[in-house]
Amino acid sequence: MLDLNFVCENRDAVEENCKNRGVKLDLNRLVELRDQRSEWIQKGDELRREQKEVSGQIPKAKDNDERQTFIAKGKELREEVSTAEAKQKEVEEELFDLLKQIPNMTHPDAPIGEEKDHVTLRTWGDIPNYDYKPLDHVDLAEKHDLIDFEAGTRVAGHGFYFFKNEAVLLEMALVQFALTKLRQKGFTLYSTPDLAKDEVLEGTGYIPRGPETQIYSITGTDLSLVATAEITLGGSMKDQIVEHADLPLKMAGLSHCFRTEAGAHGRASRGIYRVHQFTKVEIFAFTAPTLEASDAIHQEIVDIEEEIFQELKIPYRVIDTPTGDLGGPAYRKYDLEAWMPGRGEAGEYGEVTSASNCTDFQARRLGVRTKVPEQKGNQFVHTLNGTAVAISRAMIAVLENHQQADGSIMIPEVLRLWTGVDKIG
């Protein structure tokens, strides 16, 4: 969420930003509502002031007549106050509903445009030339009995799967590899709840229970299944004031991720590329409220993501996400797209990580603040999130990139400590 007064005072810039991000909103209405809100607050404050004054007179009244007069006046004021409060609430409901729909401002260097207008910042690794037709992960999994899609469907429906045999070892190894690396780099490790309160989801910018929601919710409770540990790690500091000296808080969280993938039917989704549940190690950071501080961590997160895929020996490219594809909270977002030899006709890049700087957009809604030395008042911190390893996507990249001409799959060196085997098949 942006700051209300910021929006009203920078209408042109906010409007331009909405346009770039493909969001249509009526900012005139917002300003109108802001003004109405001020008026009702002022009216209510004044009425309450009178109310206090009148009720303060009652114990000092000199006779019963005067007393009754004050009581009558007090009753009258109580009615007026409650009217003003109702009006204020009504205005605020519409106001904040609008405000919440406004996306974050955007980094000036982020490419403007839609998904197809993305900018490739750099590529790493050579895309191999195969003298045979490489299999995709579905065929590889079948060949080596690694994923049971039928069982997944029987148990939970389309979009669910069982990992089997070496795939389970690989999942655990990828998790261990990511967590160990992040710990070495000074991140505090967490394994986090798989459910969170709706208000926490909303605080991080996710919208549970809507008509096209990506979120599974638990009926009869205010809990939903998390789509990422970004939600739980961000929510972990809800309404807290963080010591400035403790920033940045660098966290790594392990959780399952659940996504309905509503509206995703028909998009390329063979195998485990787009599934309803997967395991993920997520990176999250709270930083001091300056772009210097959060940009620095943003870079650090991308560096770690690249290091992980380099050590897994998987070719990738880094994408600077264009405005139209940023999502609400992000100020800037980089994606890693790994080469997937079995994808499409002759291999394609597929998204495996993302890294977002959300500046103070999530922190405002979550109420995470810090007191900056030499400055008065508290300020909202900046938050960032990034993928260390999303198992389903990483699994595809590992299986497809490390397949051999004889159909076997080599386990990347860095994972063998945990898999205990160095080859599948």
Next chain:
RNA sequence: GGAGAGAUGGCAGAGUGGCCGAAUGCACCGGUCUUGAAAACCGGAGUGCCAGCAAUGGUACCGGGGGUUCGAAUCCCCCUCUCUCCGCCA
């Protein structure tokens, strides 16, 4: 799941209808004293919202929501959380 106790400012902890945004202590900041520090003493200090260029003023906030009342930290109802005991359980 059952029984009981509790939730007040950064922390501890008073406060049972108006004199309470709230005593007191600790911690914190400024000063006096001191060669310096400590101690002692003096003073300051919460968060949000609204108005204002600002100084400032107003208002709200005693776990959350609702109610009673002219007036609620204080009375009533609901909820959440914490602690203790019992049961169940990976």
